[in-house]
Amino acid sequence: MQELINGLLVWAVTLTGYQQPVDLPVVEAVSHQQLVKTLCEDQFCTAVAYYDTDTQIIYYDERMQLEQDQSARGFIIHEMVHYLQDLNGELVPSEMSCEQRIEKEQEAYRVQQYFLREHREPTFQIDLAVAVLANVCKTNNVVE
Secondary structure (H helix, E strand, O other): OHHHHHHHHHHHHHHHOOOOOOOOOEEEEEOHHHHHHHHHOOOOOOOOEEEEOOOOEEEEEOOOOOOOOHHHHHHHHHHHHHHHHHHOOOOOHHHOOHHHHHHHHHHHHHHHHHHHHHOOOOOHHHHHHHHHHOOOOOOOOOOO
């Protein structure tokens, strides 16, 4: 697994330009229920992975088959981008504006999208997520 993690990190570093970190990120499988509890407050959600800035650990749904599934690897690469952003002091959620958070998320999606395209995997879900993110921070302007 460490070889796979190292290879995915090389992809993330290459596609972002961040420096190669000394240590590999910790990548840990957790139950889907744990993901739902952590990310969605026990409500239904489709989350499959996340990066925890407090622990610097990438968590992923234990049902994902990282050894065989390029799409699953794409989610890990996405979270590795957040890991690299954090190591470079660019991911401090409590100090970031909505626009800055979205910019970091878009960077992670772009890397994931590129990885998937290189492996001839569909990217329609990523395309949709990027399109939705573009409008997240916009407020309704009322014309008087």
